[in-house]
Amino acid sequence: MAETRQFCTFYLDGLLFGVESQRTQEVIRTMDLTEVPLAPLVVGGLMNLRGQIVAAIDLRRRLELAERPAGQKPMCVVARTSEGAVSLVVDEIGDVVEVEESSFEAPPETLKGPVRSVIQGVHKLDKELLHVVDAERVCVLEETEARAAS
Amino acid sequence: MDDLIQEFLVESNENLDRYDSELVKLESEPDSQPLLSSIFRSIHSIKGACGFLGFQKLEKLAHAGENLLSKLRDGQIKLTAEIGSALLEAGDGIRKMLASIGTSGNDGEEEFPVYRLRGRLLPLVYLNRELKLQSGASAAAAVNIVVLQVDSRQFGLVVDEVHDTEEIVVKPLGKHFKAIKVYAGATIMGDGKPALILDVMGLAQSASITAAERERTLAMEELGTEKAGSDRQKFVLFAGTGGSRMALPLAMLARLEELPGSGVERSGNQWVTQYRGQILPLIRISHALEERRELLQPELEGSFPPAGSIQVLVLTHDGKSFGLVVPEILDIVEDAAEVQSPATRAGVLYSAVIGNRVTELLDVPSILQSGEVYGMAGGQAAGEGQ
Numbered sequence: 001m002a003e004t005r006q007f008c009t010f011y012l013d014g015l016l017f018g019v020e021s022q023r024t025q026e027v028i029r030t031m032d033l034t035e036v037p038l039a040p041l042v043v044g045g046l047m048n049l050r051g052q053i054v055a056a057i058d059l060r061r062r063l064e065l066a067e068r069p070a071g072q073k074p075m076c077v078v079a080r081t082s083e084g085a086v087s088l089v090v091d092e093i094g095d096v097v098e099v100e101e102s103s104f105e106a107p108p109e110t111l112k113g114p115v116r117s118v119i120q121g122v123h124k125l126d127k128e129l130l131h132v133v134d135a136e137r138v139c140v141l142e143e144t145e146a147r148a149a150s
Numbered sequence: 151m152d153d154l155i156q157e158f159l160v161e162s163n164e165n166l167d168r169y170d171s172e173l174v175k176l177e178s179e180p181d182s183q184p185l186l187s188s189i190f191r192s193i194h195s196i197k198g199a200c201g202f203l204g205f206q207k208l209e210k211l212a213h214a215g216e217n218l219l220s221k222l223r224d225g226q227i228k229l230t231a232e233i234g235s236a237l238l239e240a241g242d243g244i245r246k247m248l249a250s251i252g253t254s255g256n257d258g259e260e261e262f263p264v265y266r267l268r269g270r271l272l273p274l275v276y277l278n279r280e281l282k283l284q285s286g287a288s289a290a291a292a293v294n295i296v297v298l299q300v301d302s303r304q305f306g307l308v309v310d311e312v313h314d315t316e317e318i319v320v321k322p323l324g325k326h327f328k329a330i331k332v333y334a335g336a337t338i339m340g341d342g343k344p345a346l347i348l349d350v351m352g353l354a355q356s357a358s359i360t361a362a363e364r365e366r367t368l369a370m371e372e373l374g375t376e377k378a379g380s381d382r383q384k385f386v387l388f389a390g391t392g393g394s395r396m397a398l399p400l401a402m403l404a405r406l407e408e409l410p411g412s413g414v415e416r417s418g419n420q421w422v423t424q425y426r427g428q429i430l431p432l433i434r435i436s437h438a439l440e441e442r443r444e445l446l447q448p449e450l451e452g453s454f455p456p457a458g459s460i461q462v463l464v465l466t467h468d469g470k471s472f473g474l475v476v477p478e479i480l481d482i483v484e485d486a487a488e489v490q491s492p493a494t495r496a497g498v499l500y501s502a503v504i505g506n507r508v509t510e511l512l513d514v515p516s517i518l519q520s521g522e523v524y525g526m527a528g529g530q531a532a533g534e535g536q
Contacts, residue, residue, distance in 0.1 A: 032343060034336075034343055034344040034345065034346065036327065036330075036333075036346060037281035037282060037283055038281055038282060038330045038332065039326065039327055039330060040326065043326050043327070046323075046336055046344040046346070047344065048338050048342050048343060048344050051338060053321050053323075053336045053337075053338065053344050055323070055324050055326050055327070057326070083324050083325055084324065086324070139324070139325065139326060140325075
């Protein structure tokens, strides 16, 4: 039997994305965020996750998608990373899907910019493409990358 | 950009390069007049051009450097390591301002606001500006200032509102925020919302980008006046006994306080009050100065502590704090206190004309010896003994 991977999926601007289920801690409704002045734009703020302070990253901004329409209530996928939990702010939660390793394809060469570092690749599903988000890389923001490079 | 400004920048940078290299040379031959003159000319020509082009802040800094150099040249002050580095820093500051003129056309950020706190200038940092927030109280309204201290430097943080003090556990922020130096971490408040904790050191650093030049200017002005032998000092003036005017150098004071009379307690044979988690012995100026005691005896026996508040100068001597209770704190003035005459009574160092009035300078060690601090009985005994 072919190897499979399980993803927790969600939508952003009509596109299907997924984070590995093992990395997903929980899915919650967005709560009030405490704004962090001076923080990069992708950081939506801080939230109190049962006593733990978790940074919320706006995935739309992180992936350079259009801004979320006003009035749309986002959801949060809390992912476990080496830095602790990180809350990914998404539009809508999808199913947990199991895909075969063989359906995976690396991102095309033409995909550039910050998106490329975050998207590991795509799984070709029957109806649509599942973009695999690297939760670890999501947290590495440009500033830190730039500093590491210099 | 304006050709004139372009030319000014090129020329000033050349001048500055020469200024820097000659300053380094000066360290090995500190008395070289030609070198001093040349350094002076470099900074002088920068200053001259700024005045012409309207770069006031740059002009001010260059002027401060120039003043210092002219005193060096005229032999009024000696080149010490402190002055050397101040001059080098001035060069750096000028270079920064020149760079800022090159990019934005003006010589740095807006004015540096300060607040006069107990006779000292407190640089102000606007939190909303530091955090690049839009909101915030308008400049005209009363502002809330939180006085913060980093190392030996104090500054005032202007905030919209002061809530309360609270004990919290600071949790670190993730690496997304590592680059932002103004936060120490976050905490969860009683309402369940995360709150950001500011890092005072980081805040000072981020704010000093704008404050640095001013501070340099001020520091150099101070350095210049101090070293030039002028002994202008700040004095705190207060009413002594029987309507006389007395003074202490401001540098000797830790604080000026108005404390409630109800907080004055008796410990053994000494008056004390609780002050910042310590027991502060109180010395009444009226009792410490023995000379007119007999004269004023009835007045002195008036009730102490009074029902209202007491004015206290908090002093530290030999590592011990005590409060000097005075009838009234009058003012803080800067004066050279040049005209002097010898003291006419114990507990006084000398009389001087401060702020156009004869003022007695208090002799703190002798007052402490007079014994009020160990109890009034002892004080009286010491007084009679003399």
